[in-house]
Amino acid sequence: MSHYTLENKRVVVIGGSSGIGLATAIQAAEAGADVIIAGRSASRLEEAREQITKVGGKGASGETLVDVHVLDNQDEQQLEAFFARIGMFDHLFTPGAAYTRGPLTSDRETAESCFKGKFWPQYFAAKYAALHLSACGSITLMSGGFSQRPLDGGASYAACNGAIESLGKALAVELAPVRVNVVSPGTIWREGQEGTPRGDHFKDYEKLSLLKRVGYNEEIAHTVTYLMTNTFTTGSTLYVDGGYTLI
Numbered sequence: 001m002s003h004y005t006l007e008n009k010r011v012v013v014i015g016g017s018s019g020i021g022l023a024t025a026i027q028a029a030e031a032g033a034d035v036i037i038a039g040r041s042a043s044r045l046e047e048a049r050e051q052i053t054k055v056g057g058k059g060a061s062g063e064t065l066v067d068v069h070v071l072d073n074q075d076e077q078q079l080e081a082f083f084a085r086i087g088m089f090d091h092l093f094t095p096g097a098a099y100t101r102g103p104l105t106s107d108r109e110t111a112e113s114c115f116k117g118k119f120w121p122q123y124f125a126a127k128y129a130a131l132h133l134s135a136c137g138s139i140t141l142m143s144g145g146f147s148q149r150p151l152d153g154g155a156s157y158a159a160c161n162g163a164i165e166s167l168g169k170a171l172a173v174e175l176a177p178v179r180v181n182v183v184s185p186g187t188i189w190r191e192g193q194e195g196t197p198r199g200d201h202f203k204d205y206e207k208l209s210l211l212k213r214v215g216y217n218e219e220i221a222h223t224v225t226y227l228m229t230n231t232f233t234t235g236s237t238l239y240v241d242g243g244y245t246l247i
Contacts, residue, residue: 004229004230004231005031005032005229006028006031006032006033006091006225006228006229007031007032007033008032008033008034009028009032009033009034009089009090009091009228010033010034010035010036010086010088010089010090010091011025011028011033011034011035011036011089011090011091011092011093011228012036012037012038012086012089012091012092012093012129013025013028013035013036013037013038013092013093013095014037014038014039014071014073014092014093014094014095014096014121014125015038015039015073015094015095015096015097016035016036016037016038016039016045016048016093016096017037017039017041017044017045017047017048017068018039018044018048019095019188019190019217020095020142020185020188020217020220020221020224021037021039021093021095021096022037022048022051022052022217023217023218023220023221024093024095024220024221024224024225025037025048025052025066026051026052026055026056026221027218027221027222027224027225028091028225028228029052029053029055029056029066030055030056031225031229033090033091034065034066034067035052035056035065035066035067036066036067036068036069036086036089037049037052037066037067037068037069038068038069038070038071038073038082038096039070039071039096040070040071040072041070042068042070045068045069045070046068048066048068049066049068052066053066067086069082069085069086073094073096073121073124073125074098074116074117074120074121076120076124079121079124079125079127079128080124080128082128083125083128083129083131083132084128084132086132087132088132088133088134089129089132089133089134089137090133090134090136090137090138090228091137091138091139091140091228092125092126092129092133092137092138092139092140093139093140093142093224093228094121094122094125094126094139094140094141094142095142096121097117097118097121097142098113098117098118099113099114099116099117099118099157099160100113100114101114101153101154101156101157102153102154102156103152103153103154103155104155106156110156111155111156112156113156114156114157114159114160114161115156115160115163118160118161118164119160119163119164119167122141122142122164122167123167126139126141126167126171126175126180130175130178133175133178135177135178136177136231137178137179138178138179138180138181138227138228138234139171139175139178139179139180139181140180140181140182140183140224140227140228141164141167141168141180141181141182141183142164142182142183142184142185143161143162143164143165143168143182143183143184143237144157144161144184144185145161145184145185145186145187145239145241145244145245146158146161147161147162147164147165147184148184148239148245149244149245149247161184164182165182165184165237167182168180168181168182168235168236168237169235172234172235173235176234179227179231179233179234180234180235181227181233181234181235181236181237181238182236182237182238183220183223183224183227183237183238183240184237184238184239184240184241185215185220185240185241186205186209186214186215186239186240186241186242186244187201187202187205187214187215187241187244188214188215188216188217188220189202189214189215189216189217202214205244208244208247209241209242209243209244209247210242210243210244210246210247211242211243212242213242214242215240215241215242219240220240223238223240
């Protein structure tokens with residue numbers, strides 16, 4: 001059996017009911033993993049379970065196993081209880097985040113929202129996951145291109161993403177031989193945004209990247225599954241942004 005596989009592995013995705021998290025859960029299941037997804041909405045989790053089961057491969061149980069858990073990842077106690085409940089597993093991905101971006105003149109709540117909704121949830125997820133990860137397992141955190149190329153009006157957001165990338169390096173040292181990496185996506189397309197302000201933002205991004213387009217959930221998921229399966233990659237940040245950070 002190839003070492004570069006997710007067959008018979010248990011993969012946990014916090015924020016796995018939509019977007020990049022769901023795409024990653026689907027690809028992990030297709031590769032033969034048993035998948036555990038967590039998020040705030042029970043109904044969305046059940047919809048995601050159906051999608052993953054429909055396209056998934058055969059996990060350790062002999063069939064696609066998708067376990068779902070309602071979880072507020074901004075609640076440290078819930079995170080601790082979640083990992084204690086699921087027991088031993090192999091790989092963690094933590095894309096679930098909620099925050100508001102604003103300029104330096106923003107109120108304190110807005111300024112702190114990036115750390116509250118993106119940094120600390122990943123920090124505490126790693127803390128409590130580490131107790132249950134297999135020695136050959138991995139953690140993949142998620143930052144964003146603002147860490148390397150901030151635009152106007154997002155100082156705290158840029159700082160948060162930079163902090164996540166530094167956290168990934170520090171945890172790679174502290175948790176070895178468990179591998180810890182960071183994926184840093186560019187702007188990712190969302191269905192149904194045509195003709196909206198966010199859709200206009202997507203058009204603007206096309207001018208900011210070398211490839212002149214936005215990215216897709218499946219492209220980020222492909223990178224995450226690479227980081228799960230490449231056993232010699234740790235302490236790295238992969239910028240999957242179409243060249244946004246190079247212009």
